[in-house]
Amino acid sequence: MKNPIAIFLMMLVPLIMTLLVGLVFGGQSEQKLPVIKVLFVDNDGGIISGFLKNGMQQDTLAKMIDLKIVDADAGKKLMEDGKASALIEIPENFSRDFFDRKPVEIRLVKNPSETFLPVIVEEMVKTMVVLLDRAAFVFAGPLDMARVLFDSGRWPTGDEIKKILEDSKNGITLAGGYFSGSLITFKTETVSDPTDGKRDVEFNIFAFVIPGSMIFGLLFISEITLRDLVRERGAGTLQRILVAPLRGVHVVTGKVMVTFCITAVTCIIILVISAIGFGVNIGRPLPLIVHFIGVILMCTGLMSFFYGFINSERTADAVMSVVIIIMALFGGSLIPFEQLNDTLQAIGRFSPVYWAGDGFKQIFLMNAGLADIAMHLVIVYSIAVATLLPGGILLEKKLGRGD
Amino acid sequence: MIEVSEIRKTFGSVKAVDGINFHVKKGEIYGLLGPNGAGKTTTISMISGLLKPDSGSITVAGIDIGGKSGQIRKRLGVIPQEIALYDELSGRENLHFWGSLYGLSGKKLREAADRMLELVNLTERANDNVRDYSGGMKRRVNLCAGLIHDPDLILLDEPTLGIDPQARASILKIIRDEATSGKTVIYTTHYLEEAENLCDRIAIIDRGTIHAEGTLRELTELAGEEDVVTLTGNFKSGVTKEILSGLRIDHLEDGMVRFYVSERETIGMVLNKFFNSGVSIENVSIKEPSLESVFLRITGYELRD
Numbered sequence: 001m002k003n004p005i006a007i008f009l010m011m012l013v014p015l016i017m018t019l020l021v022g023l024v025f026g027g028q029s030e031q032k033l034p035v036i037k038v039l040f041v042d043n044d045g046g047i048i049s050g051f052l053k054n055g056m057q058q059d060t061l062a063k064m065i066d067l068k069i070v071d072a073d074a075g076k077k078l079m080e081d082g083k084a085s086a087l088i089e090i091p092e093n094f095s096r097d098f099f100d101r102k103p104v105e106i107r108l109v110k111n112p113s114e115t116f117l118p119v120i121v122e123e124m125v126k127t128m129v130v131l132l133d134r135a136a137f138v139f140a141g142p143l144d145m146a147r148v149l150f151d152s153g154r155w156p157t158g159d160e161i162k163k164i165l166e167d168s169k170n171g172i173t174l175a176g177g178y179f180s181g182s183l184i185t186f187k188t189e190t191v192s193d194p195t196d197g198k199r200d201v202e203f204n205i206f207a208f209v210i211p212g213s214m215i216f217g218l219l220f221i222s223e224i225t226l227r228d229l230v231r232e233r234g235a236g237t238l239q240r241i242l243v244a245p246l247r248g249v250h251v252v253t254g255k256v257m258v259t260f261c262i263t264a265v266t267c268i269i270i271l272v273i274s275a276i277g278f279g280v281n282i283g284r285p286l287p288l289i290v291h292f293i294g295v296i297l298m299c300t301g302l303m304s305f306f307y308g309f310i311n312s313e314r315t316a317d318a319v320m321s322v323v324i325i326i327m328a329l330f331g332g333s334l335i336p337f338e339q340l341n342d343t344l345q346a347i348g349r350f351s352p353v354y355w356a357g358d359g360f361k362q363i364f365l366m367n368a369g370l371a372d373i374a375m376h377l378v379i380v381y382s383i384a385v386a387t388l389l390p391g392g393i394l395l396e397k398k399l400g401r402g403d
Numbered sequence: 404m405i406e407v408s409e410i411r412k413t414f415g416s417v418k419a420v421d422g423i424n425f426h427v428k429k430g431e432i433y434g435l436l437g438p439n440g441a442g443k444t445t446t447i448s449m450i451s452g453l454l455k456p457d458s459g460s461i462t463v464a465g466i467d468i469g470g471k472s473g474q475i476r477k478r479l480g481v482i483p484q485e486i487a488l489y490d491e492l493s494g495r496e497n498l499h500f501w502g503s504l505y506g507l508s509g510k511k512l513r514e515a516a517d518r519m520l521e522l523v524n525l526t527e528r529a530n531d532n533v534r535d536y537s538g539g540m541k542r543r544v545n546l547c548a549g550l551i552h553d554p555d556l557i558l559l560d561e562p563t564l565g566i567d568p569q570a571r572a573s574i575l576k577i578i579r580d581e582a583t584s585g586k587t588v589i590y591t592t593h594y595l596e597e598a599e600n601l602c603d604r605i606a607i608i609d610r611g612t613i614h615a616e617g618t619l620r621e622l623t624e625l626a627g628e629e630d631v632v633t634l635t636g637n638f639k640s641g642v643t644k645e646i647l648s649g650l651r652i653d654h655l656e657d658g659m660v661r662f663y664v665s666e667r668e669t670i671g672m673v674l675n676k677f678f679n680s681g682v683s684i685e686n687v688s689i690k691e692p693s694l695e696s697v698f699l700r701i702t703g704y705e706l707r708d
Contacts, residue, residue, distance in 0.1 A: 236485035240548070243451040244504035245476040 036117045037066045037084040039075045046095025052088075052106075052128055061124070079109055086110050086121035098132070107187050116208050116365050117338055204364075206278035211360035212333035214270045215295065215353050219324045221266050222303040225259040227320075229395065230313045238399075248399035252392055260300045267296060283363035287370050291363060294380040295356045301388030302352060308394025327353045355379040404429040404587040405450070405556060410459030412445050419445040421611035422459070427604075432578065432588040434602030436595070436698070442611040443591035444484060447560045450589065451481045463556060477505060480554030484561045486541045487548070490534040494525055494544045497533060498551050505552035519547035522577060539570030546574055550581070557581060557588045563597065575601055595694050605694070607701055614701045623692045629663035631696045632670055636684040638677065646676045653700070 038056070042049045056067050070078065075087045089107040097104045108125050110118035232238035241251060271292075274280040282288055306323060310316050328334055330344060331353025340348055348354045359376035362368035370377070405427045412420040420442045427433040435443045448454040450461055452468055452475070461468045463475045488497045498516035507515055520529045523543035533541060546562055559578065563571040579601065582588050592598055598605050599619055606616040615625055629651070635658060643660050644652075650669070654661040664670055670689065677684055690696050699705055 236483055236487035237489060239448075239453055240481065240483060240487040240501070241504065243453055243476060243479065243481045244501075245474075245506070246504065 035066050036064055036086070036121060037068070038121055039078055039084045039087040040067055040069050041072050041075045041087060041089040042069065043072065043092045044090045044094035046093075048095040048098045048132065049090040052090065052132075055128065056124075064120075065124075075109075079111065082111055082113050084111060085114050085117035088121070088125060105187055114338060116361070119365065204278070204280055206274060207280040207364035208336065208361065210270070210274050210278070210280060211357040211364065212328070212331070212336070212353070214267065214274075214360070215299075215331070215356045216324070216328040216333035217270070218263050218267055218295065218299045219302070219327070219353070222259050222263045222299040223306075223316075223320050223324060225262050226255065226303045226307045227313065227316055229255055229307060230310060230316055233311075234313055242399060248396045249392075251399060252395045255395075256300060256304055256388070256392060259303065260296055263299050264292075264296045267292060280364055281367070283367055284369060287363050287368060287373055290370060291359045291373060291377060291380065294377055294384060295359070297384035297388060298352055298356060298380050301384045301386070301391055304391030304395060305387035306391075308391050308398065311398075327351045330354070332357055352380070352383050355383075404431075404464060405589070406460075406462045407446075407450065408460050410446070410449055410456040410461060412442075412449060412454060412457055418611050420449070420456075423608070423611070423613055425606055425613060425616060427587055427589060429587050430582060430585050431603045432582045432590055432601055434598040434605040435589065435591040435608050436593065436598040436602075436605050436694070437591075437608035438593055441593075441608045443608060444560050445611075446608075447481070447558050447589065447591060451479060451558055452476060477552070478555040480549040480552065480557045482546050482549035482557070482559045482562045484564060486545045488533050488541060488544055491532060493530045493532055494520060494536070494540075495529040497544060498547055501548040502551040507552055515551050515553070516547075519551050523547055523573065539566045542566050542570060542574065546577065550577075555586060557586055559588065559590045561591055561593070563592070563594070571597075595698065599694050607698055609702050615697065619694060622694060622697045625697055625700070627663070627665075627692065629665050629692065630667070630670075631661060631690040631699065632664055632673075633659070633661045633686075633688040633690075634673075634677070634684055635659050635686045636677070636682055638682040638684075642680060642682065646673060646680065654703075 040053055040056070042053060053067070053069070055061065056065050068078075068084070072089065075089070078084055079087050087109040089109070091105060091107070094104050094106075106125060106129060108122055110122065229238065232241070238251075242248065271282055271288075275282045303320075306320060307316070310319065325334075328351075330340075330348040331337070331351035332340065332348060333353055337345065337348055337354060337358065355376050359373045359380065362373050362376065366372065407423060407425050409422050409424055410420055411418070411422055423442070423446060425433065435441075435446060437443055445454065449456045450463075450468070455469070463478065466475055468475045489500065492500065495516055498519055499512055502512045502515055517526070517529075520526045523546065525540060525543060525547075528536065528540065533544060536544065542562065542564075546559075549559075550557065557578070562578075563574050566574075575597065578588060578590065582603075590597075590602060602619075604616065604618055605622060606613045607622070608614070615622060617625075631653070637658065638660075640655050640657050640660075643655060647660065647662055650673070651663045652660065653663065664673075667689075670687075674684060674687070690699075695705065
């Protein structure tokens with residue numbers, strides 16, 4: 001290691017970048033949250049399901065949620081096509097059973113291709129269910145009266161309304177902490193994902209924004225480290241190294257390994273800061289380590305490959321920043337992937353940054369296992385292999401030619 | 404020690420080296436003298452293994468560098484034209500780094516670095532960053548980085564470029580001492596006096612080809628015993644030809660003539676003839692047989708610093 005201080009300072013760049021992005025997004029999370037597409041299947045058509053439906057179209061929720069009322073078949077089809085983040089299904093006779101204080105269940109279907117938006121919907125529905133459930137106990141008397149009115153099909157008189165309100169007031173006063181049992185439950189499902197339901201991770205905005213900015217930073221640190229090759233060529237030190245009794249392959253392997261190590265150390269530091277400083281759940285060890293290694297290999301490989309075509313620092317200045325920013329932009333590092341429109345998301349799925357960052361999101365937010373991120377791992381490791389080997393060969397040839 | 408046969412190197416349409424041959428004996432300082440772009444650095448790069456010749460062969464101690472360059476490289480010390488050092492490291496750290504590439508380590512490496520720093524009078528500044536060194540100091544460390552592993556064959560590519568006379572003298576002394584201790588040196592330069600004073604044999608290289616080769620004495624003999632006279636004034640070439648009849652003219656144009664004389668008295672006679680014909684002479688330059696006149700005679704132009 002020629003200059004540890006320089007390397008340390010270099011590693012600070014992605015760290016600071018990650019922290020800044022985390023703070024910017026974390027501090028203003030409400031403003032930055034994307035609009036969530038939610039489907040609502042109302043098999044009940046009663047007062048309570050109407051209350052839930054209207055509740056989600058009011059004030060702040062209306063800004064967050066794009067609610068679409070559909071029938072069961074259309075909802076199923078749209079979810080299978082991945083057109084919405086979640087589907088809420090209210091069963092038949094939901095309102096009647098609620099008034100009768102019979103157990104009822106709300107069904108929530110989540111889109112497995114999205115990481116955190118379905119979790120938000122889940123949390124929101126949970127809250128509504130708790131509110132309704134508690135209300136069923138507190139307002140038992142008034143609800144009985146309302147039930148009579150509901151069944152009679154006529155408008156209540158002034159006295160009847162007065163009586164309901166007085167009983168409601170008494171109910172609130174006496175309720176205290178004597179709640180027990182649940183009348184309303186809700187069941188969560190994920191489209192084509194039988195493993196769901198085992199996950200229970202609290203949503204953390206940093207866990208949502210840090211993976212993208214971390215990958216962005218890791219690409220930069222890999223780039224900066226490999227840039228030494230062209231910088232040293234310009235300074236003449238590379239030529240001096242090459243006349244020493246070393247083969248080009250040794251020089252390239254050494255440089256690629258240094259890049260891997262520096263990128264890995266940077267990533268570890270970011271993960272530790274994320275966990276300790278921002279309370280991010282970094283998930284299960286095995287998927288985290290496997291994905292971590294894949295991502296570091298991928299970053300090193302991508303940069304080795306690109307530098308196989310770059311001859312001067314000037315070219316690197318012109319090309320590399322643009323390449324990284326484009327990959328990061330479409331991959332969701334700069335703007336959360338979920339906020340990109342459908343076209344950009346479709347393009348973004350071709351960005352290695354998306355698969356690297358989303359893999360970490362799944363691990364952080366969903367406590368994902370190896371099977372859950374299998375697709376991410378296949379893609380990340382494939383990119384690593386497809387770029388690392390040709391990149392190394394290109395770099396070695398370049399050195400051998402004396403370019 | 405080293406045998407270079409018919410090496411060629413082309414970059415695109417430019418023939419950088421076009422069939423160069425020479426050999427250098429053990430303990431000899433062999434100079435490649437030529438202007439910028441003559442092919443000196445390309446030749447050094449091919450000998451050091453940095454560039455592969457398009458054709459031809461280079462052998463060091465009987466071993467072809469194309470086949471077993473690893474073995475040869477351990478015995479080579481290359482001092483490049485650029486100051487190829489890490490600015491952010493100290494002089495000592497630089498020497499440790501470069502020495503380690505040649506297999507030196509531990510006490511042996513530390514001793515070698517200390518010895519080199521002492522040799523170039525940089526012991527006191529050894530721990531300062533190279534970026535804080537003067538140009539001459541950097542050049543000296545640059546030299547040390549190529550010598551730290553005690554190589555048998557030293558390749559120096561214009562090692563005194565752009566430095567003060569004192570630093571230059573120090574570097575030349577070190578090179579001379581290395582050769583005296585049995586090291587073989589190939590030295591490229593475009594400074595005539597360096598080649599004259601340092602090299603045992605000199606090759607005059609221009610446009611990728613060696614035009615003449617030999618000791619300084621052999622080369623000056625090529626120029627003959629004649630002085631080179633250059634006159635400038637308001638004369639026409641026709642008149643000049645008449646005045647200089649019987650003398651060997653090297654270059655003639657209106658207002659300038661360069662010719663050779665074997666006796667100094669001839670110059671006075673020639674000048675009288677010019678004055679008598681009403682021509683005014685503005686400048687007279689006389690050069691005794693030297694490497695400069697050899698270079699001039701062979702290439703047709705002067706080699707300027």
